Amino acid sequence: MFKKVLIANRGEIALRVIRACRELGIATVAVHSTADANALHVRFADESVCIGPPPSKESYLNIPQLLSAAEITRADAIHPGYGFLSENAEFAKVCRDCKIHFIGPRPEMISLMGNKVRARNAAREAGLPLLPGSIGTVKDPKEAEAFAREIGFPVILKAAAGGGGKGMKIVREPHALAQAFSTAAAEAVASFGNGDLYIERYVEKPRHIEIQVVADEHGRIIHLGERECSVQRRHQKLIEESPSPALTPELRQQMGEVSIRAMEKLGYNNVGTIEYLLDENGRFYFMEMNTRIQVEHPVTELVTGIDLVREQIKLSSGEPLQRKQEDIQMRGHAIECRVNAEDPVTFAPWPGKITAYSVPGGYGVRVDSSAYENYTVLPYYDSLLAKLIVYAEDRPTAIRRMQRALGEYVVQGIRTNIPFHRAAMAEDSFVEGNYDTRFVERLLASETGTHRLKKAIEETP
Numbered sequence: 001m002f003k004k005v006l007i008a009n010r011g012e013i014a015l016r017v018i019r020a021c022r023e024l025g026i027a028t029v030a031v032h033s034t035a036d037a038n039a040l041h042v043r044f045a046d047e048s049v050c051i052g053p054p055p056s057k058e059s060y061l062n063i064p065q066l067l068s069a070a071e072i073t074r075a076d077a078i079h080p081g082y083g084f085l086s087e088n089a090e091f092a093k094v095c096r097d098c099k100i101h102f103i104g105p106r107p108e109m110i111s112l113m114g115n116k117v118r119a120r121n122a123a124r125e126a127g128l129p130l131l132p133g134s135i136g137t138v139k140d141p142k143e144a145e146a147f148a149r150e151i152g153f154p155v156i157l158k159a160a161a162g163g164g165g166k167g168m169k170i171v172r173e174p175h176a177l178a179q180a181f182s183t184a185a186a187e188a189v190a191s192f193g194n195g196d197l198y199i200e201r202y203v204e205k206p207r208h209i210e211i212q213v214v215a216d217e218h219g220r221i222i223h224l225g226e227r228e229c230s231v232q233r234r235h236q237k238l239i240e241e242s243p244s245p246a247l248t249p250e251l252r253q254q255m256g257e258v259s260i261r262a263m264e265k266l267g268y269n270n271v272g273t274i275e276y277l278l279d280e281n282g283r284f285y286f287m288e289m290n291t292r293i294q295v296e297h298p299v300t301e302l303v304t305g306i307d308l309v310r311e312q313i314k315l316s317s318g319e320p321l322q323r324k325q326e327d328i329q330m331r332g333h334a335i336e337c338r339v340n341a342e343d344p345v346t347f348a349p350w351p352g353k354i355t356a357y358s359v360p361g362g363y364g365v366r367v368d369s370s371a372y373e374n375y376t377v378l379p380y381y382d383s384l385l386a387k388l389i390v391y392a393e394d395r396p397t398a399i400r401r402m403q404r405a406l407g408e409y410v411v412q413g414i415r416t417n418i419p420f421h422r423a424a425m426a427e428d429s430f431v432e433g434n435y436d437t438r439f440v441e442r443l444l445a446s447e448t449g450t451h452r453l454k455k456a457i458e459e460t461p
């Protein structure tokens with residue numbers, strides 16, 4: 001097992017990793033920018049190193065600084081968390097060259113999944129179901145049109161280097177293809193420095209379902225069921241739950257089994273998440289794979305009883321998986337609300353000082369956060385303030401528990417999206433479990449949704 005882990009991250013995930021390390025008897029090193037000197041992850045770690053000024057590029061993304069910090073503190077492993085360098089194959093390679101364990105899969109896996117065209121082809125060869133589309137990149141509008149005629153409209157153009165929705169264009173009519181192609185390519189160049197595009201059939205009103213896989217370094221792989229992540233706005237997830245109200249036990253088993261088989265073929269070797277689109281007929285299609293621990297991992301932890309970060313660290317140190325698939329049982333229901341420092345109506349970031357702070361608690365409530373009273377939410381980083389996660393024996397009870405916990409949460413001095421979550425938990429389609437990726441759009445366009453949101457804002461202390 002590792003003796004000392006450096007956490008190349010900040011905020012709640014840095015704390016989450018520090019907690020897992022402490023329970024494993026591993027010493028921890030926090031790194032921080034000058035702006036984060038008072039952050040909780042710095043206080044809770046055994047040691048800390050300042051790695052640069054506030055902008056991420058000069059601190060949390062600064063590879064030479066991070067490796068120097070690991071070297072001077074004699075850390076034998078680096079946990080990248082999520083975001084920042086967590087899916088940077090170059091960073092994973094440099095760690096390997098410096099003989100420091102990168103806690104994650106092999107760099108080759110990160111780089112494969114980072115290119116969506118290569119990932120798509122690897123997924124196909126590994127037996128994952130794909131939407132009809134191009135085998136590789138489409139080089140010009142003419143080629144795109146030939147594919148589109150074969151697939152049928154609507155189609156979607158996606159950036160090969162993309163992910164997270166940038167450089168995506170939906171095309172509903174043949175005459176709109178040429179224009180969409182040049183816009184998507186230009187956007188892709190601007191965002192990723194690579195204008196390569198591919199094309200797929202477009203799925204209307206899909207659900208976003210992802211399968212959690214856990215693989216050791218010795219070829220053993222299990223899955224921990226799914227997370228439903230369809231409540232998103234501009235490709236930012238807001239609410240996640242497990243299990244998904246859309247899956248039957250049969251579909252869950254099928255999605256789990258094909259995911260495991262594919263990971264075996266690819267030789268995957270850490271925790272990972274396979275994202276699928278689920279269409280209205282209950283068919284699922286590979287979308288992308290994430291090679292990191294994800295923000296929403298706690299909902300899986302609560303329904304399976306498995307500490308994913310602890311497992312991830314153990315797997316990276318070469319320990320074999322102890323559990324077999326038949327040992328895994330999903331029980332009860334978990335929901336996560338991402339509490340962001342942002343305006344609840346416009347979603348504009350709202351950094352500033354928290355003047356009063358009180359967190360919910362009680363039976364079945366978990367809060368993963370690095371916020372505290374008098375803490376200042378900084379403008380340089382993402383606006384995630386806390387993950388409020390509830391667990392209950394069934395979904396209706398979990399929704400009631402989430403409403404209760406949201407009602408206990410006091411955050412003064414800044415704006416948060418807690419009122420949005422109160423409105424979402426009361427929305428019929430959410431309560432019925434009958435929602436898709438357009439949920440937020442519909443809530444904000446509906447009379448009852450906006451009325452509930454307004455009331456929730458008024459009732460916020």
Ligand code: MV4
Binds near residue numbers: 287
């Ligand atoms: C799609 C799609 C419909 N059809 N692909 C959005 C982010 C990127 N990872 C892929 N995305 C989508 N790909 C086809 N063929 C719809 C989306 C999409 C979406 C997917 C998951 C969750 C929220 C979404 C919101 C808008 C669009």
